[in-house]
Amino acid sequence: MGTSVGVGYSLSRNPQEAGREAARKALEQQGLSLPDFVFVFATVGYDQQLLIQAIRETTSGAPLSGCSGEGIITQAMVAETNFGVCVMVISSDEMRFDNVYVRDIGRGTDFAGERLAGEIKPLLKADTQACFIFADGLFFDFDPFCRTFETALGAEVHLPLFGGLAADNWTFGRTYQYHDDQVFSQGISSVLMSGPGMVASGISHGCVPIGTRHTITRSKGNIIYEIDGIPALNALEDYVEDGWRDQWNKMSLNLCLGFKTPDTIKKEYGEYVVRYMIEKEDKEGYVKIQSDVQDGNEFWIVRRDKELIRNGLQDISRQIMAKEGTGNPKFVLQFECMGRGKVVFREQEKTELIRSLQEQIGGDVPWIGFYTYGEIGPVSGCNCFHNFTAVVAAIF
Amino acid sequence: MNEKKVSDIPRCNQAIDELKRENEILAQQVKRLVKAESKLYEFQEELDAQLKEYKDLYQLNRKLNARLDMRQICRLTIDYVIQNLNYERALFFVQGPTGTYQVCSLDGYYEEAEDSEVAGLSIEQDDPFLAPLFAGSEYLLCKAGTETQGLECLTTLHMHEYFVYPLGAHRPRPVALLAVGNTAANSEFYRKVDDSNGTLLSMGNFVGLVSSSIENYFSYHQLEESEARYRHLNEILEQRVRDAVKELREKDRILIVQGRQAVMGEMISNIAHQWRQPLNILGLLAQELQMIKQLGDLNSEHIDENVNKTMKVIQQMSKTIDDFRNFFKPDKEKVEFKVLEALDKTLSVIEERFKKDLIQTDVERTGDPVVIGYPGEFTQVLLNILINSRDALIARNVDSPKICIKVFEERSKTVVTIIDNAGGIPEEIIDKVFEPYFTTKGPEQGTGIGLFMCKTIIEKNMNGTLSVCNVKDGALFRIEV
Numbered sequence: 001m002g003t004s005v006g007v008g009y010s011l012s013r014n015p016q017e018a019g020r021e022a023a024r025k026a027l028e029q030q031g032l033s034l035p036d037f038v039f040v041f042a043t044v045g046y047d048q049q050l051l052i053q054a055i056r057e058t059t060s061g062a063p064l065s066g067c068s069g070e071g072i073i074t075q076a077m078v079a080e081t082n083f084g085v086c087v088m089v090i091s092s093d094e095m096r097f098d099n100v101y102v103r104d105i106g107r108g109t110d111f112a113g114e115r116l117a118g119e120i121k122p123l124l125k126a127d128t129q130a131c132f133i134f135a136d137g138l139f140f141d142f143d144p145f146c147r148t149f150e151t152a153l154g155a156e157v158h159l160p161l162f163g164g165l166a167a168d169n170w171t172f173g174r175t176y177q178y179h180d181d182q183v184f185s186q187g188i189s190s191v192l193m194s195g196p197g198m199v200a201s202g203i204s205h206g207c208v209p210i211g212t213r214h215t216i217t218r219s220k221g222n223i224i225y226e227i228d229g230i231p232a233l234n235a236l237e238d239y240v241e242d243g244w245r246d247q248w249n250k251m252s253l254n255l256c257l258g259f260k261t262p263d264t265i266k267k268e269y270g271e272y273v274v275r276y277m278i279e280k281e282d283k284e285g286y287v288k289i290q291s292d293v294q295d296g297n298e299f300w301i302v303r304r305d306k307e308l309i310r311n312g313l314q315d316i317s318r319q320i321m322a323k324e325g326t327g328n329p330k331f332v333l334q335f336e337c338m339g340r341g342k343v344v345f346r347e348q349e350k351t352e353l354i355r356s357l358q359e360q361i362g363g364d365v366p367w368i369g370f371y372t373y374g375e376i377g378p379v380s381g382c383n384c385f386h387n388f389t390a391v392v393a394a395i396f
Numbered sequence: 397m398n399e400k401k402v403s404d405i406p407r408c409n410q411a412i413d414e415l416k417r418e419n420e421i422l423a424q425q426v427k428r429l430v431k432a433e434s435k436l437y438e439f440q441e442e443l444d445a446q447l448k449e450y451k452d453l454y455q456l457n458r459k460l461n462a463r464l465d466m467r468q469i470c471r472l473t474i475d476y477v478i479q480n481l482n483y484e485r486a487l488f489f490v491q492g493p494t495g496t497y498q499v500c501s502l503d504g505y506y507e508e509a510e511d512s513e514v515a516g517l518s519i520e521q522d523d524p525f526l527a528p529l530f531a532g533s534e535y536l537l538c539k540a541g542t543e544t545q546g547l548e549c550l551t552t553l554h555m556h557e558y559f560v561y562p563l564g565a566h567r568p569r570p571v572a573l574l575a576v577g578n579t580a581a582n583s584e585f586y587r588k589v590d591d592s593n594g595t596l597l598s599m600g601n602f603v604g605l606v607s608s609s610i611e612n613y614f615s616y617h618q619l620e621e622s623e624a625r626y627r628h629l630n631e632i633l634e635q636r637v638r639d640a641v642k643e644l645r646e647k648d649r650i651l652i653v654q655g656r657q658a659v660m661g662e663m664i665s666n667i668a669h670q671w672r673q674p675l676n677i678l679g680l681l682a683q684e685l686q687m688i689k690q691l692g693d694l695n696s697e698h699i700d701e702n703v704n705k706t707m708k709v710i711q712q713m714s715k716t717i718d719d720f721r722n723f724f725k726p727d728k729e730k731v732e733f734k735v736l737e738a739l740d741k742t743l744s745v746i747e748e749r750f751k752k753d754l755i756q757t758d759v760e761r762t763g764d765p766v767v768i769g770y771p772g773e774f775t776q777v778l779l780n781i782l783i784n785s786r787d788a789l790i791a792r793n794v795d796s797p798k799i800c801i802k803v804f805e806e807r808s809k810t811v812v813t814i815i816d817n818a819g820g821i822p823e824e825i826i827d828k829v830f831e832p833y834f835t836t837k838g839p840e841q842g843t844g845i846g847l848f849m850c851k852t853i854i855e856k857n858m859n860g861t862l863s864v865c866n867v868k869d870g871a872l873f874r875i876e877v
Contacts, residue, residue, distance in 0.1 A: 013478055013479075013484075013504060013505045014505045015505070044585065045582070045586075082585040082586070083585075171585075173584075210426050210430070211422065211426030211427070211430075212423050239427045239430045240434065241431055250438075251434065254430060254433060255430065301426065344437055347444050
């Protein structure tokens with residue numbers, strides 16, 4: 001039989017109708033009734049529990065993983081709306097999908113990394129290909145997570161991580177992670193994929209530095225307290241219009257921070273890694289990003305460049321084809337930063353851009369993805385966290 | 397060397413200061429650039445949303461124009477509110493016959509219990525809640541967290557922030573109401589209900605479009621009702637015309653029958669007259685047989701001779717009957733016939749009577765014209781005109797009564813003229829002689845339908861003309877077929 005994959009989506013406002021419709025379409029696409037695994041990405045307007053319950057009922061209770069996003073992506077359909085859900089059903093006698101989860105990552109993502117590794121380790125096999133991570137974007141610090149995760153797995157294990165951070169459409173209140181019947185926040189939903197074949201991926205950001213260099217003068221973990229010797233917010237306020245404190249969510253999208261890329265991945269990734277400031281604190285004047293920094297780190301303000309984003313997407317398809325040739329993938333997962341959606345591109349531009357990427361990789365390949373608060377994908381063999389990128393994982 | 401270095405220091409410091417200034421200027425420019433780009437993206441997103449909205453409105457307009465059914469208008473309207481304007485809930489009320497506004501259609505996400513409650517919702521037209529709308533307010537607005545004033549029905553709407561717009565023209569109340577809004581629990585994921593320019597413009601454009609569509613619906617249905625009334629009246633009128641025509645035809649038929657019956661009476665008189673002589677002969681033959689027998693000379697030779705004579709007379713009488721019967725046989729369809737044959741047949745019927753009345757009949761024949769029509773009816777016409785002439789001749793006691801009949805062809809038509817010397821028809825009545833029930837003979841003798849029937853037969857049944865005029869000594873009837 002091999003692997004059969006179907007994708008469906010719905011933009012209905014009713015969570016039960018939407019869940020049923022998306023799942024039914026996915027099943028019908030391949031004539032499946034009892035899939036082996038289900039991926040779900042949805043936006044946060046829905047009653048999440050009712051939505052997942054409807055999908056579970058329609059897919060006969062097949063194992064399920066996923067999370068909420070700022071928008072959803074399938075072949076030829078991109079919807080950044082509060083009401084959208086996409087479902088991928090997989091039936092395979094060659095690939096295996098084991099899903100696990102951890103909760104309460106707010107207690108410390110280093111702790112979460114260790115716990116997730118503890119869940120995953122017993123399931124690891126020689127033919128394990130990758131691990132997909134869907135974590136709460138409001139409570140995630142990648143560096144301690146990854147460090148403890150990889151340490152707990154052991155040096156002998158190299159497990160590529162792919163995924164995206166769950167989003168909540170700029171409300172910055174609550175994101176959702178899905179694991180079978182459970183819907184929760186402050187957690188990580190994870191899928192271990194094993195079997196023959198391989199995962200080919202491409203990553204691209206499309207940002208360029210502008211202006212002068214800045215230096216972090218006081219920080220702790222992923223919190224930047226001071227920049228150039230003054231409170232971080234004061235250092236940044238000249239870049240934004242009046243009223244920025246009330247509209248931080250979108251304002252901060254235009255104030256990306258570009259750090260020098262570590263030498264180990266510079267060749268493949270480029271000069272700068274880009275970080276989004278997910279949170280600010282007015283009283284103390286600090287900002288928070290989704291990976292760790294240290295005092296003395298230098299950065300530049302970077303801007304998103306449409307031309308670079310376009311070219312970067314073409315690079316992604318080239319990277320994937322370079323790894324796996326010209327064959328069609330079994331399916332594709334795409335994790336696209338919400339900062340590369342409607343906040344920068346016109347609706348038609350955005351749709352055409354993603355459509356063009358899909359056509360280069362395979363216009364009829366089952367494809368599912370979501371707009372994230374942060375992307376995860378390996379570069380030069382190292383698991384890395386990204387902002388303002390597109391991470392595309394093609395499973396061959 | 398050292399002296400040179402020392403002298404370069406101020407220049408270096410100056411250059412460094414210049415570079416610092418340039419650096420500062422550059423930094424400020426970068427900040428302005430970042431601000432400008434942020435604004436650009438913001439405007440772009442707004443523009444995109446506006447373009448999408450106008451495109452959606454255009455599509456909605458096309459759909460509304462293609463539908464003239466109130467339920468479909470309701471459906472499209474609330475579907476647009478949910479899918480395109482992105483409000484959580486929408487209710488479309490339509491005014492019923494009693495003036496109460498009742499939910500015609502609803503959309504959005506309701507829980508099951510709410511669904512049935514809202515579907516049965518109605519608002520009385522004199523509910524104080526609606527008063528501002530009837531007093532000219534463009535809309536009712538309740539923003540999240542504001543107090544509602546005694547509006548019990550709104551708790552049933554299950555919306556914590558809402559707009560209510562009147563739809564369609566006021567007759568005197570608006571024909572429909574549209575309520576859109578959100579619940580407090582979910583409002584952050586839906587479009588906010590507020591009185592910002594953008595929101596009001598958006599709602600105004602949309603409501604204007606729907607109102608126009610509703611007006612189109614009413615105009616269309618009023619037009620349709622007018623058309624139906626007009627069609628109905630037209631049908632009634634047509635039916636009346638059909639009935640009148642039928643009635644007239646029936647009257648014509650009755651008149652023709654009556655005319656025939658009148659002529660028939662005349663004919664019976666003629667038959668009686670024609671049979672009088674043969675009956676005398678038969679009487680004489682019977683008496684002769686009796687007398688021969690009394691004389692004792694009766695033999696088979698006498699008997700045979702008597703029987704032969706009797707049979708000849710009887711055959712002659714029988715022929716007379718046949719002639720009259722054929723004369724009155726109704727015509728079923730148009731046939732070609734010779735006008736002179738019809739004339740001879742007519743004259744044969746009346747000649748004995750005319751002889752008795754000492755009326756001289758002259759016939760001038762030119763050719764042997766053939767016409768298409770009803771020969772029976774044609775002979776009836778000739779008979780009527782001839783009898784009319786005879787009656788006039790007798791009534792006026794003319795010394796040498798005479799009727800002259802001419803048959804000829806003129807400009808591809810067959811013409812028959814009948815001229816008498818009875819003195820003509822008085823000018824004051826000559827235009828009326830063909831009208832039904834017009835007679836100068838009095839109720840005892842005339843029915844007033846003979847000449848009307850003649851005109852009907854010639855002009856309607858045979859597409860010819862029948863006219864009359866006075867000539868030197870009498871009247872001239874002219875038939876053109």
